[in-house]
Amino acid sequence: METVYDKLAALTRAAFASLFDGVTPLFITMAQVGYQEKKQPEYQTTDSEDDSLEMITALVAEDHEHDIKLRTMSWQKTAILLAGDQVCLAIMAQSWSLSVLGWVPGIITMVLSGVLFWITSITMHKFIMKYPQIKDICDFGYYAFGKSRAAYVFSAFMLLANNILLIGFHVLTGAKVLNTLSDHRLCTAVFSVITTIMGITMSLPRTLNHVSSMSMFSSACMGTAILLFLVFAGIEKAPLYGYSGNYPTAGPVKTYAFPLPGTTWVTCMNAVLNITFLWVPQILFPTFIAEMERPQDFPKALAVLAAISAILFTVPPAIGFRYLGQYATAPAFGSLGVVAYKKASFGFVIVPTLIIGVIYANVTAKLIYTRTMGDSKHAHSNTVMGWGVWVIVMVGIWLLAFVFSEVIPSMGDFLSLLSAAFDSFFGFIFFAVAYWQLNKGKLFSGFGKTVMSLVNVFILLCGLFILGPGLYAAVEAIIADYSGSVTPAFTCANMAL
Template sequence: MSNPLPQAIAPLPHKPIAEATMEEKKAFADSASGSSDDPKIDIDDPEKGARIKTVPAEGSIMESGEIVYRTMSWQKCCALLLCEYVCLAILAFPSAFATLGMAGGLLATFFFGLVTLYTSVTLWKYCLRHPDALHIADIGAHIFGRGNATRARIAYELTAAALCINNIMIIGLHTLTGSKIINTLAAHPTCSVGLSIAVAGICVIMTLPRKLDHVAWMGVASAASMFISILLVLIFSGIQGKHPANATEENYTITITAFAPKGTTFVQGFNAMLNIIFTWVGQCLYPSMIAELRDPREFGKALYVVTAVEFVLFSVVGITVYALTGQFAGAPAVITLKPVFKKIAFAFVFPTTVIIGVLYASVVAKYVFARLFIGSRHYNNHTVLGWVAWSSIVAVTWVIGWIIGEGVPFFGDLLSLMSALFDGWFGALFWAVAYAEVNHGQLWVGQGLNRKAQTVLNVVIFFSGLFIFGPGLYTSVQAIINSYSLGYVKSPFTCANNGL
């Protein structure tokens, strides 16, 4: 089989982009972009000053064959981002606010939101400088492998492994959540394990489209469905007033605090913060989205629109539900609603649960499929081998996710564990190092106030990422141990009712 691509992305496994020479990168850029004198679509490569294109034109690996990948508009990208972020995790914000306090929760929400926006812009600009990157593993090889082929290879493999583990844990969470929703709505119609298998089967079928452009249409339905659920939670909470259904005392007073209430442990506080971080951080999917954009320069439009929506939704849900439920706020927030209200609001979460799982599974499957077939006709054409391989990869991805979801059957603590394991890297460390790599030799000496301020900020972001990974991992694991010891978690792979 001939390989039409330059060695920069050779198949099985393809060479990490950061290992490529500047000549190889230029060869890729030329094949991906064609020749043009239009300066508006060229940018400087920071490594050696070469000019590379940011918008691959017809004829590249993303543009040729029967399956054309680079067709997504920024509006569809916006739909994908809304699908990723308008999710059930938003209904965990009232619980986080109850742990951190009203002011503490708002400060954490806005601080991590602004950091996420800043690092996301860094990522976007980095992808524009490296249009040959197809996914986060390529970016990892670029960032951590500068000038060293061995280091680039190690960074590539570790980043790819982190991407797969992170996404598979998330889809596992969604199979578990799907069974929980059905049990809540239908009063435990059958074994919970059987329900989660059925949910995984539905997800496998919906993950079969090979382009994120097609998943974007599902993203619109996902975001709309979850928005309705959030709206219903707010309305029903208002109807109930300060009478949460899960109140454990006969005579109680709703307590609202500005900051963490007395008696809050470090583990509880840090886990609440990790839940907020988890909802904000999603950068590991961005390079895969940018790689399929018709014009990657327009990613910023989608990013700013969705970030504005996030700030509003996260804050409104946290403030409103916490103000009405106080110390009884739980995750997800529907547990504070009366049974009939809970079922109505929770019903709209099911489409979102399935479709977000599909998005994360698609990115994993696309990485594995590209690693096996990029450079061959099976990658971007309708072949029997290509579709059999794609379908098998999708199925195996969901099977592994289902095993994890059933093996770790709880919601809030799993969010914290995933946040600690990966968000420190994908949300902070990667982009602080990317900033240093792009501005190599221009970080401090002889630089203006703006550059120095950004350098200081990125140092803070770097150590914040380390803190999330270190102490964050300890607190999330300890929370899991505590949940099991106190009997809050049912046994793994159980048929017992896991409804709310």
């Protein structure tokens, strides 16, 4: 018998289905308006390091004349912000990737992703040093593709879609954590509302310098969660839960060098996308660099992040795979059999879940806010209108993210979709194009340059592969989800691990 709740859920889903029909043109319209209202001075390209430093000095001096100063972060603060963004729940999904791919393809994918991350990030920094006026990935696309208006609008749309969906994922994750800790004391939709309200409140600071202060606490909490998980996984006799059946239905725990027989290509591709998703945060980097007092020091912050990532993105997943084997889930907390262990480790995830959402919300809001306010005094001053618009933009971003978190049946598969559709551009293709722009006329001028040019051809091919076959695999996984039972919109069902 259909209940009042079922009717309400059906009506809500229909209402938001019609909303989504307008989301894409809404994003494109916002991006186009942003481009048209954007009053960016046409700075000359800096052809030397001295010219670049001179322009940076001028930009910093101009910024420091404002009430709200953005270009204030040191490289140390930037390193903390980078760590806060990257030390995240996605680390705990890598044991599952290894359980799908096996040791050899899994570790090769991880190492290769790390190497390409470093190369593309350095290319990004060099390109921004040539165009220090770049404020976000939209500006980066504009200059990388020859001051193309279409590239700016495309980048803006992709930034909005990627970030809002990611914030929605963090809303859903926050609800899962609260569900797990409370033994489902409240409706899951209520937990999502609580997470959204907390996210809005924490997102009110307008500078990344303030957000960076939160990131240290975020990294510490995620590190504690990972450490506790590794301890609990080691002391448990065996994991309890697994996708192929609970222990011991899938046999004794084992590890293996290559994918197990019967593993599909779609599953393997989604495991690869899961790894690349973790290693591709460059969509945020131009905004981070734009708020540094000395952007030329960004490689120092990047080196700190690379060292942290090299350890955290490989060692904990490898240990997790060693103890969980074919029973590994994503996130790996879900494989633990003792409820107390699960709560003690997973509970710490609530902090990075909120703070990483805040970082993405800040970058997203700045795109909309700066293009809306233009060069008016409200853009950089403590005025009622300035703060009012900032709050409205931030609330709108989190509310839209909340809607996505409630109506999408499997955010895990949609992360694979994000990786294929967005990371292919913002982790690979954009920077291969930027390398070509930086080195036109001298791509094969020497052995070293020739090698790097070939490496960037490989980077471009990787991006196209992720965009093509990768996107196909992600869509296939989503279709499989929809073929089964679909979680109703704004559900009260228990979503605890």
